[in-house]
Amino acid sequence: MSQALTPSDTCVLVTGGAGFIGSHTVVELLTGGYQVVVVDNLSNASAKVEDRIKTIVGSEAAANLTFYIADVNDRNALNKIFDQHHIDRVIHFAGYKAVGESVSKPIEYYSNNIGNTLTLVDVMRNHDCKSIIFSSSATVYGDPESLPLTEVSAKKPATNPYGWTKWMIEEILSDLHAADPEWNVVLLRYFNPIGAHASGLMGEDPKGIPNNLLPYVAQTAIGKREVVHVFGNDYPTPDGTGVRDYIHVVDLATGHAAALQWMNGRTGVEIFNLGTGRGTSVFEIIHAFSEACGHEVPYVIDPRRPGDVAENYADCSKAHELMGWQAQFDISDMCRDAWNWQSHNPNGYEG
Numbered sequence: 001m002s003q004a005l006t007p008s009d010t011c012v013l014v015t016g017g018a019g020f021i022g023s024h025t026v027v028e029l030l031t032g033g034y035q036v037v038v039v040d041n042l043s044n045a046s047a048k049v050e051d052r053i054k055t056i057v058g059s060e061a062a063a064n065l066t067f068y069i070a071d072v073n074d075r076n077a078l079n080k081i082f083d084q085h086h087i088d089r090v091i092h093f094a095g096y097k098a099v100g101e102s103v104s105k106p107i108e109y110y111s112n113n114i115g116n117t118l119t120l121v122d123v124m125r126n127h128d129c130k131s132i133i134f135s136s137s138a139t140v141y142g143d144p145e146s147l148p149l150t151e152v153s154a155k156k157p158a159t160n161p162y163g164w165t166k167w168m169i170e171e172i173l174s175d176l177h178a179a180d181p182e183w184n185v186v187l188l189r190y191f192n193p194i195g196a197h198a199s200g201l202m203g204e205d206p207k208g209i210p211n212n213l214l215p216y217v218a219q220t221a222i223g224k225r226e227v228v229h230v231f232g233n234d235y236p237t238p239d240g241t242g243v244r245d246y247i248h249v250v251d252l253a254t255g256h257a258a259a260l261q262w263m264n265g266r267t268g269v270e271i272f273n274l275g276t277g278r279g280t281s282v283f284e285i286i287h288a289f290s291e292a293c294g295h296e297v298p299y300v301i302d303p304r305r306p307g308d309v310a311e312n313y314a315d316c317s318k319a320h321e322l323m324g325w326q327a328q329f330d331i332s333d334m335c336r337d338a339w340n341w342q343s344h345n346p347n348g349y350e351g
């Protein structure tokens with residue numbers, strides 16, 4: 001049975017806690033009084049994140065953070081962490097996330113994302129820890145039949161291995177609860193996380209050429225890329241460009257804190273969309289970012305990117321009604337904070 005605990009009595013293991021969404025969530029948890037254990041293999045994150053988190057939360061809350069550089073798929077390492085700490089809940093972010101790369105490296109994606117989840121839940125079960133929040137994605141909805149997307153909208157076949165891993169891990173965790181009703185599973189389906197911490201100390205730091213729109217726009221604004229490539233202006237949307245539900249990463253982080261609070265003392269499987277409920281086009285993003293950085297960000301129109309949908313945005317009323325959570329920040333806040341991060345850290349965590 002999942003116990004009701006106060007934050008200071010709750011130890012949360014955060015896998016992938018040095019990554020973009022993970023690091024912002026760790027900050028929210030520490031400021032909320034939780035004890036936090038991070039496990040991250042730094043395969044796509046910087047060792048500098050730990051210090052940045054500590055600087056943001058201050059020394060008192062920082063004392064509640066333990067950081068392990070280890071792979072979630074390393075059963076021995078994970079067992080040691082669970083032996084050392086009484087882990088009450090897990091937030092599972094660790095995984096590969098580049099859509100295009102997943103198409104060329106399916107074995108790596110399936111074995112890393114699904115393999116590490118299976119190792120994790122097995123070690124959890126062996127330590128009688130059965131509460132998990134999983135980092136899922138709106139990608140499971142595929143090409144929507146109608147908008148906005150609610151949690152009961154149909155899951156559609158994924159178009160790439162990355163999407164399938166999210167899709168299948170949702171099923172795996174639901175099956176765990178079906179087999180053992182003591183499991184307490186929350187699936188959070190993120191829409192498009194952007195922005196950065198307002199301090200300018202943490203943000204998105206993609207390796208190589210960014211796949212996602214926002215980091216590409218930010219790197220173009222700072223002069224690292226020549227021009228933004230707009231993937232299609234002939235979609236059936238108001239200005240012809242793709243429409244997405246962009247959400248500030250700090251709002252996403254508070255969504256995890258709300259989910260932790262909500263799942264306290266429960267068992268079951270619950271799904272929540274985390275978005276803003278508002279759609280924004282690629283052109284609107286470029287214009288908002290140009291406002292934020294004070295100069296026009298150049299763009300060209302390219303053909304559509306295969307696999308892209310015209311439009312999606314969330315209905316987030318379930319998260320509001322059940323968890324009392326809703327997004328606070330708008331697109332101009334998101335672009336301001338992303339620009340603050342990019343302009344102070346032109347090369348991400350490396351300087």
Ligand code: UD1
Pocket residue numbers: 099100137138139163192193211212213214216228229230231232241242243244282305306307308
């Ligand atoms: C993408 C993934 C999705 C994943 C999410 C994680 C694809 C098809 N989907 O979502 O599975 O969960 O990232 O953040 O890759 N765009 C441009 N130029 C660019 C980049 C993007 O015009 O250089 C457009 C896209 O066509 C889209 C919008 O910007 O309309 C957002 O794209 P992106 O940031 O890649 O996110 P998604 O495609 O929604």
